[in-house]
Amino acid sequence: MSLAVRPARRPMSLRDRAWRVADALAKPLLPPGTLDLISPLRPGADLAGRVERIRLETPDAATLIIHPGASWAGHTPGQYVRVGVEIDGVRHWRTYSLTSLVDSPDGRIAITVKAIPGGLVSNHLVHEIKPGALIHLDDAAGDFVMTTPRPRKVLFITGGSGITPVMGMLRNHLHELPDVVLVHSAPTARDVIFAGDLAALSATGRIRLVTRHTDSDGMLSFADIPAIVPDWAERETWVCGPGGMLDAAQTFYDAAGLAGALHLERFRPHLIAAGDGGLLSFTTAGRTLDGDGATPILETAEASGMLMPSGCRMGICFKCVLPLTEGAVRDLRTGEITYAAPGDGVAIQTCVSAPAGDCQIAH
Amino acid sequence: MTLVAEPRFDLDDTLPHQAHPQLVQVAAHSSRLSVVGTGERVLHPKPSGRPDPTAHLSAADLEALGRELDALRQQVLDSRGARDAAYIRKTIAAQRYIELGSRAVLLFSLFPPAWILGTAGLTLSKILDNMEIGHNVLHGQWDWMRDPKIHSTTWEWDFVSPAAQWQDTHNVTHHTYTNVLEKDSDLGYGLFRVDPDQPWTLGSLAQPFWSLLNALFFEWGIASYDLQLHSIINGEMPKDEAKRRWEAFRGKIIKKLGKEYVLWPLLSGPSALTTMAANATSSILRNLWANGVILCGHFPYGVDTFAPDSIENETRGQWYVRQMLGSGNISGPWIVHFLSGNLSHQIEHHLFPDLPSNRYYEIAPQVRDICRRYGLHYVTGSYPKQVASAWAKIIVLALPNKEEGRSRASIVAEAAGEAMSARVAKFKARRAAKRAR
Numbered sequence: 001m002s003l004a005v006r007p008a009r010r011p012m013s014l015r016d017r018a019w020r021v022a023d024a025l026a027k028p029l030l031p032p033g034t035l036d037l038i039s040p041l042r043p044g045a046d047l048a049g050r051v052e053r054i055r056l057e058t059p060d061a062a063t064l065i066i067h068p069g070a071s072w073a074g075h076t077p078g079q080y081v082r083v084g085v086e087i088d089g090v091r092h093w094r095t096y097s098l099t100s101l102v103d104s105p106d107g108r109i110a111i112t113v114k115a116i117p118g119g120l121v122s123n124h125l126v127h128e129i130k131p132g133a134l135i136h137l138d139d140a141a142g143d144f145v146m147t148t149p150r151p152r153k154v155l156f157i158t159g160g161s162g163i164t165p166v167m168g169m170l171r172n173h174l175h176e177l178p179d180v181v182l183v184h185s186a187p188t189a190r191d192v193i194f195a196g197d198l199a200a201l202s203a204t205g206r207i208r209l210v211t212r213h214t215d216s217d218g219m220l221s222f223a224d225i226p227a228i229v230p231d232w233a234e235r236e237t238w239v240c241g242p243g244g245m246l247d248a249a250q251t252f253y254d255a256a257g258l259a260g261a262l263h264l265e266r267f268r269p270h271l272i273a274a275g276d277g278g279l280l281s282f283t284t285a286g287r288t289l290d291g292d293g294a295t296p297i298l299e300t301a302e303a304s305g306m307l308m309p310s311g312c313r314m315g316i317c318f319k320c321v322l323p324l325t326e327g328a329v330r331d332l333r334t335g336e337i338t339y340a341a342p343g344d345g346v347a348i349q350t351c352v353s354a355p356a357g358d359c360q361i362a363h
Numbered sequence: 364m365t366l367v368a369e370p371r372f373d374l375d376d377t378l379p380h381q382a383h384p385q386l387v388q389v390a391a392h393s394s395r396l397s398v399v400g401t402g403e404r405v406l407h408p409k410p411s412g413r414p415d416p417t418a419h420l421s422a423a424d425l426e427a428l429g430r431e432l433d434a435l436r437q438q439v440l441d442s443r444g445a446r447d448a449a450y451i452r453k454t455i456a457a458q459r460y461i462e463l464g465s466r467a468v469l470l471f472s473l474f475p476p477a478w479i480l481g482t483a484g485l486t487l488s489k490i491l492d493n494m495e496i497g498h499n500v501l502h503g504q505w506d507w508m509r510d511p512k513i514h515s516t517t518w519e520w521d522f523v524s525p526a527a528q529w530q531d532t533h534n535v536t537h538h539t540y541t542n543v544l545e546k547d548s549d550l551g552y553g554l555f556r557v558d559p560d561q562p563w564t565l566g567s568l569a570q571p572f573w574s575l576l577n578a579l580f581f582e583w584g585i586a587s588y589d590l591q592l593h594s595i596i597n598g599e600m601p602k603d604e605a606k607r608r609w610e611a612f613r614g615k616i617i618k619k620l621g622k623e624y625v626l627w628p629l630l631s632g633p634s635a636l637t638t639m640a641a642n643a644t645s646s647i648l649r650n651l652w653a654n655g656v657i658l659c660g661h662f663p664y665g666v667d668t669f670a671p672d673s674i675e676n677e678t679r680g681q682w683y684v685r686q687m688l689g690s691g692n693i694s695g696p697w698i699v700h701f702l703s704g705n706l707s708h709q710i711e712h713h714l715f716p717d718l719p720s721n722r723y724y725e726i727a728p729q730v731r732d733i734c735r736r737y738g739l740h741y742v743t744g745s746y747p748k749q750v751a752s753a754w755a756k757i758i759v760l761a762l763p764n765k766e767e768g769r770s771r772a773s774i775v776a777e778a779a780g781e782a783m784s785a786r787v788a789k790f791k792a793r794r795a796a797k798r799a800r
Contacts, residue, residue: 028618028621028622028626029466029622029626029627029630030459030462030463030466031458031459031462031492031521032512032519033455033459033512034459034462034463037456037459037460086445086448086508086510088444088445088448089443089444089445089446089447089448089449089507089508090444090448090507090508090509091508091509091510092509296396311530311531311534311535311539312534312535312538312539313395313396313539314395314396314539314679314682315396315717316534316538316539316716316717317503317530317534317535317538317539317716318502318503318506318515318516318530318534318717319530319531319534319535321503321506321515321516332396333396333433334433334437334440336440346509347506347509347514347516349503352396
């Protein structure tokens with residue numbers, strides 16, 4: 001029963017009630033944000049969290065133990081959470097899997113992050129962030145979760161940081177799962193996140209663990225699965241890893257007519273290569289235009305008859321600002337590229353920005 | 364069942380983080396997007412025959428100057444980061460705590476020392492809210508932080524003019540058409556004659572009085588100006604837009620007056636009346652200070668204005684020159700810059716209205732050097748000196764320009780005579796019409 005692992009909402013304490021009253025009073029009496037300065041984690045504040053501890057899992061992966069604000073509504077194991085961090089003064093949002101117990105007695109939650117070369121946010125979270133830092137959170141989301149009723153036999157196939165949502169499920173659900181096989185791939189032994197926990201589970205016989213070090217053993221092929229897990233076809237299966245692994249899993253299960261037993265978590269790496277021009281999609285208006293790389297988005301849209309917010313038309317007044325929900329744009333004054341990953345909603349000035357690839361704009 | 368979840372972790376790891384600036388040729392009609400002009404310079408003397416203040420610069424000069432200022436802007440953009448973000452957050456926190464503290468002290472404002480302390484604190488809080496924070500956040504100076512709470516599209520300030528209406532008249536009209544006669548209505552707010560090239564009327568005689576009134580109630584003056592009250596009254600504005608603007612304005616007034624003259628006084632109990640007085644006093648003190656800062660920005664002697672047709676096909680270089688010649692700074696210690704919202708660096712602000720205000724001070728020496736090298740004046744002076752200069756102009760320009768062979772007094776007398784006879788004629792005509800009926 002999935003409800004069993006969702007913690008009951010914390011009953012409202014006297015302190016919570018006092019904050020509610022303060023919130024109601026502050027609205028007409030004080031400028032916005034005053035109470036956030038005093039208590040950013042109070043009930044009624046926008047969801048945030050304070051990093052309490054950072055536990056290094058491997059040389060380039062870490063678990064962040066976070067004290068979430070009072071508005072945190074809990075999560076289901078396997079879900080992820082969007083995390084907003086300020087780096088060089090700029091807020092960046094990324095999504096990471098929750099790996100903690102859903103009902104930990106101290107109410108803390110944990111995300112596990114693998115730093116990838118060149119990754120701005122992941123490296124910051126693994127190597128730079130200090131305990132005490134305030135981060136922004138969204139509600140937990142995602143449907144890569146355990147099914148109800150719990151399956152008798154389970155197979156997890158993971159690659160690299162794909163182990164993280166599965167670890168979230170193992171920590172919370174293992175007592176409900178009598179038969180679990182985990183096939184995990186990582187480049188080398190030192191890259192295995194949660195190596196100690198997994199080894200302990202395996203040593204006590206709670207799970208059957210098959211670890212594959214791809215640098216020496218080569219990549220896992222799904223053709224090998226029947227040899228490694230003979231009863232694979234009887235198992236409800238969860239796969240999380242790089243795109244190639246997911247595609248292979250899909251093909252393999254489709255061919256076997258077992259797609260219904262397969263659960264995938266796609267971490268779809270979003271490759272945005274900056275080019276000149278691209279398709280401009282306006283999500284509210286439902287229009288898609290061909291945007292060239294040297295004409296401001298504002299002008300392209302207006303030329304097609306769209307009504308657009310506008311002002312100075314030279315990049316100084318900020319009246320034309322609209323959220324870029326996905327894609328890349330080039331500032332025609334400086335050549336600088338601004339990227340937006342899905343969900344980011346980066347505000348861009350349409351009068352001085354031209355598409356540098358396909359763009360989605362919320363307008 | 365196959366579940367395909369939303370894209371999840373490590374998105375960033377595939378994105379290049381260092382942008383590789385690569386300039387593309389702008390295919391825009393708006394030439395202000397480029398420093399490169401399309402032809403030879405055309406000079407635009409002003410209607411009165413006064414010369415174009417940029418006459419000594421060649422097209423090549425303008426392009427070179429444009430490139431230098433673009434480079435200066437880039438220099439700030441390249442180093443913009445955590446230090447700047449910490450600055451605005453600290454400033455906002457300071458303002459919020461000062462306001463909270465002052466309002467708490469004013470709960471006991473019946474006690475005179477509490478009244479004085481609370482009023483002083485509230486004045487400081489309003490000045491910070493309006494100038495270093497509000498004005499600059501609403502310019503988009505902090506949009507780059509991607510913090511939705513410190514953003515030009517969401518910020519609201521402790522000023523009766525709704526932020527969006529102020530952005531229209533200020534960011535769009537004033538900053539685009541700075542000091543262009545007939546185009547920049549900030550040049551006297553449609554009430555005052557602040558340039559010899561603006562027409563004189565008999566009503567101009569009263570402008571020192573109106574200007575004083577505007578200084579005292581600046582907040583309301585700016586609000587009715589941003590509301591475009593005159594075009595609502597004379598019916599120029601479409602009905603639905605007028606209604607929308609009026610409703611936004613009314614909502615803001617109810618909230619603000621309700622907070623200052625109903626809710627806080629109610630909480631103050633026996634100190635209700637003194638708390639109201641503290642709110643009114645701090646608003647007026649803030650008005651006087653802010654009005655002074657604004658006067659210093661474009662009205663003192665030495666600041667140039669431009670002919671209405673001078674901005675046709677304007678390049679970014681020309682636009683930069685107009686900003687430098689059309690603005691005036693205030694010199695002084697750190698606190699003057701802080702309390703003026705760094706509008707003491709009006710020249711730097713007008714060049715780069717979207718750069719964080721804490722950086723104007725740093726680039727000022729370089730801007731001044733560029734002015735010197737291109738033979739452009741850099742108007743600056745202390746607050747009292749610049750305020751006095753602006754007031755002198757308002758008083759002098761209450762009178763008509765001198766004309767050859769006529770004294771100012773005779774022009775005024777003639778205008779007064781004409782007005783009088785027009786009134787008499789109107790009166791007679793009305794009486795005649797009455798009789799005819």
